[in-house]
Every structure is written in structure tokens, then in C-alpha cells.
Amino acid sequence: xxxxxxxxxxxxxxxxxxxxxxxxxxxxxxxxxxxxxxxxxxxxxxxxxxxxxxxxxxxxxxxxxxxxxxxxxxxxxxxxxxxxxxxxxxxxxxxxxxxxxxxxxxxxxxxxxxxxxxxxxxxxxxxxxxxxxxxxxxxxxxxxxxxxxxxxxxxxxxxxxxxxxxxxxxxxxxxxxxxxxxxxxxxxxxxxxxxxxxxxxxxxxxxxxxxxxxxxxxxxxxxxxxxxxxxxxxxxxxxxxxxxxxxxxxxxxxxxxxxxxxxxxxxxxxxxxxxxxxxxxxxxxxxxxxxxx
Amino acid sequence: xxxxxxxxxxxxxxxxxxxxxxxxxxxxxxxxxxxxxxxxxxxxxxxxxxxxxxxxxxxxxxxxxxxxxxxxxxxxxxxxxxxxxxxxxxxxxxxxxxxxxxxxxxxxxxxxxxxxxxxxxxxxxxxxxxxxxxxxxxxxxxxxxxxxxxxxxxxxxxxxxxxxxxxxxxxxxxxxxxxxxxxxxxxxxxxxxxxxxxxxxxxxxxxxxxxxxxxxxxxxxxxxxxxxxxxxxxxxxxxxxxxxxxxxxxxxxxxxxxxxxxxxxxxxxxxxxxxxx
Numbered sequence: 147x148x149x150x151x152x153x154x155x156x157x158x159x160x161x162x163x164x165x166x167x168x169x170x171x172x173x174x175x176x177x178x179x180x181x182x183x184x185x186x187x188x189x190x191x192x193x194x195x196x197x198x199x200x201x202x203x204x205x206x207x208x209x210x211x212x213x214x215x216x217x218x219x220x221x222x223x224x225x226x227x228x229x230x231x232x233x234x235x236x237x238x239x240x241x242x243x244x245x246x247x248x249x250x251x252x253x254x255x256x257x258x259x260x261x262x263x264x265x266x267x268x269x270x271x272x273x274x275x276x277x278x279x280x281x282x283x284x285x286x287x288x289x290x291x292x293x294x295x296x297x298x299x300x301x302x303x304x305x306x307x308x309x310x311x312x313x314x315x316x317x318x319x320x321x322x323x324x325x326x327x328x329x330x331x332x333x334x335x336x337x338x339x340x341x342x343x344x345x346x347x348x349x350x351x352x353x354x355x356x357x358x359x360x361x362x363x364x365x366x367x368x369x370x371x372x373x374x375x376x377x378x379x380x381x382x383x384x385x386x387x388x389x390x391x392x393x394x395x396x397x398x399x400x401x402x403x404x405x406x407x408x409x410x411x412x413x414x415x416x417x418x419x420x421x422x423x424x425x426x427x428x429x430x431x432x433x434x435x436x437x438x439x
Numbered sequence: 440x441x442x443x444x445x446x447x448x449x450x451x452x453x454x455x456x457x458x459x460x461x462x463x464x465x466x467x468x469x470x471x472x473x474x475x476x477x478x479x480x481x482x483x484x485x486x487x488x489x490x491x492x493x494x495x496x497x498x499x500x501x502x503x504x505x506x507x508x509x510x511x512x513x514x515x516x517x518x519x520x521x522x523x524x525x526x527x528x529x530x531x532x533x534x535x536x537x538x539x540x541x542x543x544x545x546x547x548x549x550x551x552x553x554x555x556x557x558x559x560x561x562x563x564x565x566x567x568x569x570x571x572x573x574x575x576x577x578x579x580x581x582x583x584x585x586x587x588x589x590x591x592x593x594x595x596x597x598x599x600x601x602x603x604x605x606x607x608x609x610x611x612x613x614x615x616x617x618x619x620x621x622x623x624x625x626x627x628x629x630x631x632x633x634x635x636x637x638x639x640x641x642x643x644x645x646x647x648x649x650x651x652x653x654x655x656x657x658x659x660x661x662x663x664x665x666x667x668x669x670x671x672x673x674x675x676x677x678x679x680x681x682x683x684x685x686x687x688x689x690x691x692x693x694x695x696x697x698x699x700x701x702x703x704x705x706x707x708x709x710x711x712x713x714x715x716x
Binding site: 153154155157158161162164165166168169171172173174175176177179180183238241242244245246248252253254255256257258259261262263264265266267269270271273274280315318319323327372375376378379382383397400401404405410413414417418420421424425428 | 551
């Protein structure tokens with residue numbers, strides 16, 4: 147019996163090991179390393195020579211005006227894009243769920259932006275919103291709403307708005323698919339009972355659909371919040387943080403500090419702060435999720 | 440009444456379709472226009488019929504680098520998703536079925552790493568890549584992509600294995616089968632569709648990955664498509680939008696193909712974690 151369990155242990159280990167090794171070296175080690183790096187003065191030039199400076203990096207990050215701007219930008223991005231994606235995705239899902247034909251075709255098309263890469267989608271948005279681009283032409287020369295070409299990408303609000311618009315455009319499809327699946331779990335009898343009671347569409351939606359898919363909504367909030375904090379490629383491609391780092395998000399600012407000015411210690415502390423903020427947010431959201439379900 | 444409501448829904452959905460597809464249609468229409476130096480005036484959504492040209496595509500395809508970038512992307516994505524499928528399904532199976540030491544901690548780590556944005560780890564990962572001497576190599580991408588997708592893939596596989604009845608395993612054990620028999624003969628064939636869906640997601644992740652590839656790869660010949668596109672974009676003082684969008688459209692073709700062929704796996708892969716049955 148002993149040999150049997152020992153050999154089973156070995157078999158389990160043999161199945162676990164390949165994954166554990168890759169996960170350990172390329173994910174767990176970097177997490178620990180990030181934590182260590184954040185306490186050292188450490189830069190790109192002297193990668194292997196560092197001196198311990200305690201919490202100085204954290205102090206520098208938190209006192210930094212540009213970090214604060216990038217943090218506010220990230221929060222704004224998340225607060226705007228998360229609810230917009232959920233509301234629009236849910237609306238599309240409900241509409242698709244209520245039509246008799248072409249459900250699959252609509253689902254197929256609405257999901258297309260999700261599979262379009264961030265790099266490509268960002269460039270297309272940059273092209274459309276450029277000062278000499280298509281949108282300004284419509285606003286100025288065709289609709290005559292604007293007097294001059296609007297410099298969308300040259301201001302903090304403008305640049306961020308374009309990135310947020312892209313985020314929403316790209317995210318609706320994912321929400322639509324997730325909510326469509328959730329809607330299939332709502333028992334039809336509930337709606338029928340409500341119809342007998344004379345409930346109108348909106349009442350049914352509010353009193354039956356929403357409570358029933360609450361768990362899925364919270365799941366989406368958690369995933370999209372992580373995604374909001376992860377915004378990087380779109381900002382980098384569309385504004386590059388310009389003008390003067392006004393449109394940077396925490397990650398593009400972190401990347402700039404690491405790879406353009408070479409301040410690894412600073413960037414490590416910044417990364418760690420972001421990871422911590424997200425972990426705390428996620429724990430709170432999971433707690434709410436658990437309590438409600 | 441019902442008909443009226445349906446027509447209204449179709450109209451709203453069609454309007455949404457226009458907004459959804461507009462940017463991509465504009466991209467393709469621009470790639471079919473003659474390559475003006477900067478912005479055309481007046482900008483037009485569609486080129487006139489006589490204007491339509493494949494000049495931009497010809498340029499990209501003749502330049503030769505495209506094939507190398509394409510093959511680089513294909514190589515990196517294929518190898519990464521294959522390794523990820525193998526290790527993540529074994530991890531997911533073990534975590535679901537056995538109560539080994541450290542199981543809780545391992546699963547906890549997996550959840551935590553799903554929460555941390557991948558880009559926050561770019562710095563220590565870069566330091567690791569330097570130490571391992573994989574900067575500017577395709578092998579500097581693959582293990583990192585695998586590690587990147589392991590948490591979500593393992594999480595999904597574990598969920599699927601959780602739903603498989605234990606009776607099948609027990610029957611094998613009574614017949615004197617080992618853990619290997621259960622895994623390879625029973626579980627793997629049953630979770631094939633789940634493995635397919637995580638593989639498709641992982642493929643798209645690797646295919647479009649930008650921040651890490653942009654950090655590690657410098658050499659023109661080692662570039663994957665996303666950084667080839669962004670490099671093209673930054674290369675000239677005046678962006679050659681026709682070329683950029685022709686290259687973009689070409690790089691989207693495999694994605695669209697995968698998407699259409701494996702449609703059903705997309706839905707099952709996406710929704711498994713989100714809906715409590």
C-alpha cells in the first residue's frame with residue numbers, strides 16, 4: 147500500500163512539475179523580484195549593482211505629481227469604461243436575446259472588435275481622430291458643427307476620451323457574450339408569470355433579469371476593473387502619454403520611467419503599488435460577490 | 440405589437456452593427472486607396488471605384504519582411520499555446536482531483552496572478568530575460584507567454600474537471616488503473632473541447648501581444664506582427680497609413696479565420712467562468 151501511494155505521489159508530481167517550473171520561474175519569481183527591486187536604488191545602466199534605500203522609491207512615487215496624474219487618469223478610465231461596457235453589452239445581449247432570427251450573426255459581428263488587436267484598433271482610432279482626420283472633416287466641413295479642426299489628441303481630456311471610447315468599443319462584445327449566456331439561465335416561467343401580472347418590459351428587466359444575473363454582473367465588474375488598470379497599448383499608440391505625460395496611465399508612466407529614464411527601482415515600487423491596489427479592490431469585489439450569491 | 444417591437448430591436452441592433460464595424464471598414468477602405476503621403480483632403484470613407492488599388496498590399500507582400508514577421512508570430516503563438524495546453528491541463532486536473540500538500544497555496548497564487556495586470560511584471564521579467572540571455576530572441580517570448588496564460592487556463596480547466604463525475608475515476612482505480620490512466624484515458628478526452636477553447640484564447644493573446652514583445656525584441660527579423668505594425672507606424676516622419684492598414688488587414692486574416700471556424704469554442708470558453716449553473 148505504501149509503495150502504491152508513493153508511486154501515486156510521484157505521478158501527481160510528474161504532472162504538476164512542468165507547469166510549476168514555468169509558473170515558478172516566469173511568474174512567481176518576477177513577483178518576488180519586483181517586491182525586492184522596489185526597495186533598491188536600481189537603474190537600467192547598473193542592472194546588477196544596487197543599493198538598499200528602504201521605502202524611498204515608494205516615497206518618490208507617492209510624492210510624484212505625474213504619478214498622481216496618471217493614477218487619476220487610470221481611475222477615470224476605469225470608472226468610465228467599466229459601467230459603459232457593462233450597460234451597452236447588457237443592452238445588446240438583451241436585444242439579441244429577444245429577436246427571433248439572426249441571433250448568431252449579430253453575436254458574431256458584435257464580437258469582432260474583441261478579437262481585433264489593440265495595436266490595430268488603436269491605430270485606426272488615432273487615424274479617425276487625428277486633427278486632419280475623418281471625424282473633424284465631418285464635424286467641420288459637412289455638419290459645420292465645429293469651426294476649426296478639433297485637436298482631439300492634444301489635450302488630456304481629448305486624448306483620454308479617445309482611449310476610453312476605444313476601450314468601450316472593444317469591450318462591448320465580451321460583455322454581450324457573457325451576458326447572453328447568463329440570460330439563458332433565467333427561467334422563462336418567471337417572465338410568463340410577470341406578463342400575467344401585466345408587467346412591462348422595463349419592469350421585467352429590473353425585477354427579474356437584473357437580480358438573476360447579478361453574479362455575472364459582478365464577475366464582469368471584477369474582470370473589467372483589472373482590464374481598466376491594465377490599459378497600456380491604446381494609450382501608448384494613440385497619445386504616447388502626450389502632451390507632457392498628461393494622458394499617461396499608471397502603466398504607461400511606469401513603462402516610461404523604467405525604459406526611457408531607466409529608473410527601475412521607482413517603476414518597481416509603482417508596479418507594486420498598482421498590484422496592491424488591484425488586489426485590495428478584487429478582494430472587496432469578490433467579498434461582495436460571495437455575500438450576494 | 441410583437442412585430443413592431445421586433446422591428447425596433449432589429450433597427451437598434453443594425454445601428455450598433457454600423458458603429459461596431461465602422462472602424463474596421465474604414466481601415467480596409469484606407470488600405471485600398473492610393474498611398475497618399477499624409478492625410479487626404481477631403482477625407483473620404485470609401486475610395487471611388489476607379490481609385491481602388493492593391494498597391495499597398497503589393498508593397499507589403501513584396502517587401503519580404505512581412506513573411507518573416509508572419510512566421511515569427513505563427514511560430515511563437517503555436518509553440519506557446521501548445522506548451523500552455525499541456526501544462527495547464529495537467530495542473531488543472533491535479534488541483535481539481537487531488538488533495539496534495541500546498542494545493543490551496545498553489546491555487547491561491549493562480550488566482551492572485553489573474554488579478555495582477557501582466558504589464559506590472561514587465562520589469563522583473565525583463566531583468567530575468569537579460570539574465571537568461573533571451574533578449575532579442577523568439578525564445579524570449581515563448582516561456583513568458585506560457586507563464587502569462589497558465590493562471591487563466593488552469594483556472595478554466597480545473598472548473599471543467601470539477602464538473603466531471605468521480606465515478607469514472609473510481610472505476611479505473613478499482614480495475615487497477617493508475618492516475619495516468621485516469622488522466623490520459625478518461626479526463627483528457629472529456630475535456631478536449633475546453634482545451635480547444637482555452638487554446639484559441641491563448642492563441643489570440645499571443646498573436647496580438649504588444650508590450651512584452653516590444654520590450655524584448657529589437658531586431659527587425661525577429662519581430663512579431665504587432666511590433667512590425669507599430670514599427671511601421673513610427674518609422675517614417677509621415678506615416679504611410681495605406682501601408683500600415685494593409686499590413687494590419689493581413690495580420691487580421693488568421694484571427695478572423697480562427698474566429699469563424701472555432702466560433703462555438705469561443706462562447707463556451709468565455710462563459711464557463713462567468714455563469715453559475
